[in-house]
Amino acid sequence: MISGDISQDRAVPPETWEFPVENGLIVARPDVPCLFSMNQTASLIWRAYCETASPNSAADTLVETFGISRELATKDVDATVNNWANAGLLGRVESIALPQWDGQHGEPCDAMYCSIEGTAFLLLTDCPAVSAELAPRLAGIRVAACKPGVTIAVWGMADDRFVIVADEECIAIEKGVRPARAVLFQELIRRARSGRDWLALLHAGACGIGGRCVLFPASSYSGKSTLAAALMASGFALYSDDFTGIEADSLQIPAMPFAIAARRGSWDVLRPWIPDIDDSPALESYGEQVKFLPVPHADGLAAGDAVAIVFTQWAAHVEVSERTLSTADVIARLSGSGFWVRHDRASIGAFIAWLDRLPKSTLEYGELTDAIARVSALAKS
Amino acid sequence: MVTSVSCGAAAGVQSTQAVQPRTAPTASSQSSGSSPIQDTVQLSAQAKAASSGTAAASSDTSSTTQTGSSSYAPPSTAAAQSSRAGAAS
Numbered sequence: 001m002i003s004g005d006i007s008q009d010r011a012v013p014p015e016t017w018e019f020p021v022e023n024g025l026i027v028a029r030p031d032v033p034c035l036f037s038m039n040q041t042a043s044l045i046w047r048a049y050c051e052t053a054s055p056n057s058a059a060d061t062l063v064e065t066f067g068i069s070r071e072l073a074t075k076d077v078d079a080t081v082n083n084w085a086n087a088g089l090l091g092r093v094e095s096i097a098l099p100q101w102d103g104q105h106g107e108p109c110d111a112m113y114c115s116i117e118g119t120a121f122l123l124l125t126d127c128p129a130v131s132a133e134l135a136p137r138l139a140g141i142r143v144a145a146c147k148p149g150v151t152i153a154v155w156g157m158a159d160d161r162f163v164i165v166a167d168e169e170c171i172a173i174e175k176g177v178r179p180a181r182a183v184l185f186q187e188l189i190r191r192a193r194s195g196r197d198w199l200a201l202l203h204a205g206a207c208g209i210g211g212r213c214v215l216f217p218a219s220s221y222s223g224k225s226t227l228a229a230a231l232m233a234s235g236f237a238l239y240s241d242d243f244t245g246i247e248a249d250s251l252q253i254p255a256m257p258f259a260i261a262a263r264r265g266s267w268d269v270l271r272p273w274i275p276d277i278d279d280s281p282a283l284e285s286y287g288e289q290v291k292f293l294p295v296p297h298a299d300g301l302a303a304g305d306a307v308a309i310v311f312t313q314w315a316a317h318v319e320v321s322e323r324t325l326s327t328a329d330v331i332a333r334l335s336g337s338g339f340w341v342r343h344d345r346a347s348i349g350a351f352i353a354w355l356d357r358l359p360k361s362t363l364e365y366g367e368l369t370d371a372i373a374r375v376s377a378l379a380k381s
Numbered sequence: 382m383v384t385s386v387s388c389g390a391a392a393g394v395q396s397t398q399a400v401q402p403r404t405a406p407t408a409s410s411q412s413s414g415s416s417p418i419q420d421t422v423q424l425s426a427q428a429k430a431a432s433s434g435t436a437a438a439s440s441d442t443s444s445t446t447q448t449g450s451s452s453y454a455p456p457s458t459a460a461a462q463s464s465r466a467g468a469a470s
Contacts, residue, residue, distance in 0.1 A: 033463045034460050035460075035461045035463065036459070036460055038456070038457070038458045039458075040454065041453065041454050041456040041457070044456075062453075066452060066453040068453050076455060077456075080458065087458070087460035088460070089460070174466050179466035183465060186465065201465055331461050332459030332461060334461055335460065335462060339461070339463060339464075340466075341463050343463060
């Protein structure tokens with residue numbers, strides 16, 4: 001049982017941001033890059049705990065509200081407060097030392113020019129693995145050497161870390177080539193148009209018809225790129241097969257004109273939609289064979305409006321099934337698939353309001369045709 | 382506050398200026414309107430959770446299922462960590 005004394009690691013932070021949602025509450029604190037999605041019972045505990053800083057008082061609230069036993073209320077409050085403390089919602093935050101870049105880098109081993117929305121980019125790297133990661137994905141937007149509007153470099157550091165530097169501005173240091181590539185591509189699209197900024201980024205595919213865009217967040221190896229490729233081959237416009245950005249001002253989804261990476265396991269599945277998939281060369285990527293499927297006219301695609309968000313999951317031999325999700329459910333699920341939202345009160349509020357407006361569901365499927373039909377219906381509804 | 386920095390490393394030019402990556406975790410930098418950058422600050426609690434494989438996982442905070450009221454649902458909080466590049470495939 002929690003004592004009446006609240007230790008520092010269970011203290012309510014001086015500032016928190018609260019966003020009521022249906023059947024729950026989203027809470028954030030300024031100094032922790034997390035969203036805490038609470039169900040109704042946890043919300044009640046939160047409000048009581050913030051008001052009184054007393055677990056006993058919070059337990060009283062549960063007893064009075066639900067008529068449950070004191071023992072049960074105390075046990076659940078205890079577990080909840082411990083959970084908040086462990087997750088970083090309560091207590092003091094101690095930063096871990098950040099990696100630093102000393103400005104050193106090797107000689108560039110590759111220089112790639114590409115053009116996105118009329119902006120010419122020069123991409124430099126001193127690491128062959130980065131070059132191999134970027135080159136096939138940029139195939140559709142490569143241009144001849146020219147005077148770049150923006151120069152972005154990915155320099156290798158120790159311990160498999162990479163620093164991303166855009167026009168002499170240090171953007172991020174990432175662990176691993178793939179995360180470095182993800183940040184680089186997000187930055188390419190952001191800088192392709194002056195004034196563009198991200199409200200949020202979802203690890204999600206996005207396809208649409210007539211500017212109506214369906215987002216399908218999912219973790220890696222869940223069939224996201226395969227679904228995106230099949231939708232593209234079925235006449236959908238591809239906005240992204242990996243990271244989908246939401247513009248801060250317009251809340252629109254700009255296209256990310258990078259080739260789709262289709263892993264070997266998806267080739268047979270995709271052949272009915274992409275009969276010439278066998279003509280594409282297979283490249284070795286992290287021990288896997290991958291074919292990169294070009295995205296036709298992606299760079300000329302205007303930004304789309306999100307009309308639905310569907311958490312897709314392919315599984316062998318399952319019947320297609322769907323389940324409606326609440327906004328609180330979506331926040332919890334996004335933690336599994338991966339997401340980023342600008343961390344200030346207004347932006348988090350805008351993101352939650354954006355989610356609130358969208359139809360939200362899960363979609364489990366065993367046949368690609370079922371998923372295509374469902375995404376098509378959502379895009380056209 | 383760590384914020385936008387000038388690296389002094391023009392493309393292809395060596396530089397020895399020590400810099401720190403821009404981050405977005407502090408209250409002051411978050412409201413600055415600067416471009417969104419991966420949140421590289423890690424928190425001791427999150428690091429602890431990550432090491433135990435529970436980071437950013439939805440967690441029911443109660444194992445209790447028997448209640449005195451049919452309307453009582455055990456409290457649940459999902460900690461969703463916001464990271465710009467963490468899940469790149």
